[in-house]
Amino acid sequence: MSSGISVIIYHVKDLARAKELYGTFLGVEPSTDSPYYVGYEVGGHQIGLVPDAHERALTGPVCFRDVPDIAAAHRALIAAGAESEEEPHDVGGGMLVSSVKDVDGNVIGLRQHP
Template identity: 50%
Template sequence: MTSSATHGIKTVLHPVSDLATAKAVYAALLGVAPQTDSSYYVGFEAEGQHIGLVPSGGPQSSTAPVSYWHVPDIEAKLAELTDAGATVKEPAHDVGGGRLVATVTDTDGNVLGLIQDR
């Protein structure tokens, strides 16, 4: 194990088939309006948690929610995870504003997400 600390799960992305309907449901659940509202992504900030809605599962065509751990060094964490047996699904890449994201699958096929903010 390396000493790079994980900052915890702060982001969960949910695949949705109908973005408008899902937006209404999540707004009612969370009690807040979305802070990001576009045709390809709707994001809510609620109690220190970011909940994102991605139509049709997003670029990875996810069919289940994906939790994202916020880490200080995404490449080091990817190396640590692959050394432990995980497989890179989506390599680290910039999604805007210097934010890097990546996903891996564990040995049972569960998708785990990583985020590194600049």
């Protein structure tokens, strides 16, 4: 797997309210602003807001690590004892994401650039 955490995603219920709050907190305007994702570039990292908290039982942020082969990384984490939360899938423009839960229920995210 590659090194470093590249993205931190917050799953939110109200994207407009979250966008206002995180814009104030981070002190920058969004670099990506769409109905399904709002992203902020801060110190070489991306902080993202995804409006799907009402669909998921997640609380807290999910950190994503960039990997060269998401399918292989996902399988390796499952083999190491994780449980699949979200199978690798395209979220637009060829960007692939997936996530697993560790044995304590913490979510670990993976991301592969096109």
